[in-house]
Amino acid sequence: MTTPADNDSIEYAPIEEMSGRGEAADNVARLAEMFPDAVTDGRVDLEVLRGLLGDDAEPAGSETSGLRWVGMAEARRLSTLPATGTLLPRPDESVDWDSTRNIVVEGDNLEVLRLLRRGYTNAVDVIYIDPPYNTTNDFVYDDSRVSTLAEHEADAGLRDDEGATQVGTGSDRAEERRLASARHAKWLSMMYPRLLVAHSLLKETGVLIAAIDDNEHSRLKLLLDRVFGAENFAANVVWQGRGKNDARFSAGGLDYMLVYAKNKARLTEEDVRWKEPKRGYDDVVDAARQAWTSSGGDPEKATTAFRDWWRTKPDTETGLQAYSEIDETGRVFTRGPLASPNPRENLMYDLLHPVSGQAVPMHPNGWRYSRETMDELVKDGRILFGADHTTAPRRKLLLQEQDAQAIRSLVSYDRSNGTELLIGLLGTNVFDNPKAPVVLARWISAVTSGKKDATVLDFFAGSGSTGHAVMDLNAADGGNRRYMLVQLDEEVAKDGYDTIADITRERLRRAGKKIAENLTLESSGIDLGFRSYRLASSNLKPWDGTGEINLIESADNLVEGRSTDDLLVEMMLRLGIELTTPVETREVAGSTLYNLGGGTLYAYFGENVTTEQSIEVARALVQWRDENPVDSDVTIVVRDSGFVDSSAKLNLDAAVKQAGFTTFRSI
Structure with missing residues (x-):
């Protein structure tokens, strides 16, 4: 082997000395590029930096609004540290190792995120997380460098050298309040660095969806405002599960999903719209097709048969019920207004009846469309004229153009459905309250605008519902979306599973096999495998x-x-x-x-x-x-x-x- 003296003549740059985006060394280097006067020998002079920023810089010690907690600065620092571990490949635990682009990692997600940061910065389309809901004192994610209860109390002035202190003369401050304060701070200190690193992984058009319950909803909202910017808040989704009739106050059963864009202004500029299929749309299309076929192509008979079907009260979105007519080509339509919602002089012009050649009645506000657009609509048969020019025309709105709607921020889906699905896959109940893939797939598809090659990250993977949802989406449309899941090696010791990560991997194996049994020709080549890795110390x-x-x-x-x-x-x-x-x-x-x-x-x-x-x-x-x-x-x-x-x-x-x-x- 070589010795230091042997290699003095040749020195290759060690990759271990490199730094990556979001790490402290890289942050300083970027500041040096922008403000060289504020950085000397790799150290930042904060006073000089404040001077260079002018009135936009807050002075030291100033009061600002926003979420604060004991341990916040240390939690932020954790996000800037370089990773010191590695990931060990486990082909023996994997499916289709050589061809798959999906990844499952077992280990603490903060270190894993730091490891992934260099290779996946600005690479992820959507992050879905379902973090622990902080309902007990048994907190699994315990970063060694995050403050303990005693340290929290000392920092907050609630403990001295002799132990816990009271506040005020004769105070009988409740023990549980001390514990709750520390627990909230500890939960926030766990989430903060992970969200900071995750933010750097998202593309500029990326979106984060974070599930949460009432216990930390308000704090998580403020924390995400800090990490993403309050201006990038997109939605607060309410997930209504099964309520309890014997509850003291409300029936409960609610979870939430806080949705943030990395750059909401960018999505607006690109006219991004989050859509979802209208409930019952396919049923309406099938019923219309049957009515058309049974009528022998007669629009009047087809319309009568189709309206008879509507009288059976099928379960569909309410707006679809207006589409009850079938035209001479078999298309389903309804009639819409042609009037401008506001008075517009440039939209006031004569529209001539195609038979009489005389102008039809115009609304006082004018028409909804310009003359050029109106002429195109008339040419395409999309304007419904009356028998003569005395009747106001209507716009023909086609059902085929109404298959999607803005995604609704209320989800009504019993959480027990997710549990039953997992039991059906694994044959045993080994995981409490797994999320339902059908709901996750719906939101992943919406916030990526149906993008078929989206990259999806979940660093609180649990039973693997997110990976299951991605495979379901690909099976539905032949897409090549890929997932990256991270799950702590949390012990479970239940029905043959040592850790939750064992459940994650087995769920994905079985879900992939089940999906493979029902693939269509279009989706036959989708990726149903995954590469397994385990977090470890450096090699x-x-x-x-x-x-x-x-x-x-x-x-x-x-x-x-x-x-x-x-x-x-x-x-x-x-x-x-x-x-x-x-x-x-x-x-x-x-x-x-x-x-x-x-x-x-x-x-x-x-x-x-x-x-x-x-x-x-x-x-x-x-x-x-x-x-x-x-x-x-x-x-x-x-x-x-x-x-x-x-x-x-x-x-x-x-x-x-x-x-x-x-x-x-x-x-």
Whole structure:
């Protein structure tokens, strides 16, 4: 193995020293670009920065409105720290590892989000989360650097060196109030850094949907106002489940979904509209088709039969019931107004009857459309004239144009349906109150405007309802949406499942198999697999949590039991490469040579590489590069402690540079 002295002649930039978006070092670097006078030797002078910002900067210690809690500053700091761990690939737990683009990660979601940040910044279309509802003191997500109850009380002035204190003379402050205050602060400190990192993962057109109940609804709303900006609030969805008749006050049974856009103004500029299918629309279309067929193509008979069907009171959106006529081509329609809602002189003109040629009655406000648009509507048969010019015309509104509506912010769906679905899949009740995929699919589809290649993230994955919903959507329209799920390795020890993450993976396996049994020709090729990963400490021994590694001081810097495949994933995370990037391999000089992204990056992590072997590696790199030439720069990553001596490293370096490779990294 090499020693520090051996490698003094060649130093490749270590990928461990890189920083990513949202991390503290990168934030300082960006400030230095914008305000160089405020940053000296990597340190920010806040007073100088305030001066450069002028009157828009709040002075230190000023009072501002908004949510505050003990531990807030520390929670914010957690979001800026670089990740120190890695993800271990688990093909044995996966489905269709080589072809799938879906990801399931087991481990603490804050560290996982920090690991994903470099590769998935501005890459996610929609985030759906169903975080813990904070109803008990048994709080699972307990970041080690978030304040304890005692620390919270000390910071809030409720505890001194001798223990808990009272407030005011003779105060009998209730114990539960102290506990509740700390619990709310702890919950907020858990959510805050995770939401900050998640915000950076969303595209500018992305949307977050956060489920919550009454306990933290008000605080979560204020917290999301802080993270996303109150101007980006989009909807407060009420989910009405099963109420309780014996409740003391209201029947309850309510959950909520707070919906925020990352950039609401951008969505408005692009005229984005969140639509959903109208309830019962397909039933109406089928009934009209049957009426047309049974009538032999007679519009009067078809209309009579269709109206008879409406009298059976089918379960549809109320607005659809107005569509009760069938025209001579079999299209269902209703009659709408042609009057302008407000007086407009430019919309006041003569509209001539097609038979008499005389002007028909016009509303005092004028027509709804310009003359040019009106002429097109007349030409297309979309204006319904009366028998003569004495009758005011009407607009023909077609049912085929009314299949969608603005999504409703009230959801009426019993949560027990989600439970029954999961029991049907797993054969046992192992997870309390899972969300129903049908509701999640409805909202995911709406906020992505039906985008078929949307990327969906859920970092409180639970039983995997979000992944199930994504697969259901793809099965319905042949889409290639993909999901990324993160679930804590929370113990459950129930019916053969050790952790909730075990339930997540098994639910996805069984749901995929069930969906596969009912695929259509259009959806036959959808992705029903997933790649499984588990959060772990770095593959490199010297990692001490500071973000800096001295790779050369250790003769064998790879953790025992870890493989070069594991090291490859860590390299991808550090360099910001998506985990499902295509990887090809060849065995060269006793180790694996990796080719990522069709030849844009090569990695070789062999150890004890001799001079002869380094020449063999160089030849393999050149040959593979020449077989798959790319227009972009090509990067080579090597294991810096993997060479027998400096001669071996020098030979590899000289050979690849001579062949035109210019970018090198080490790990």
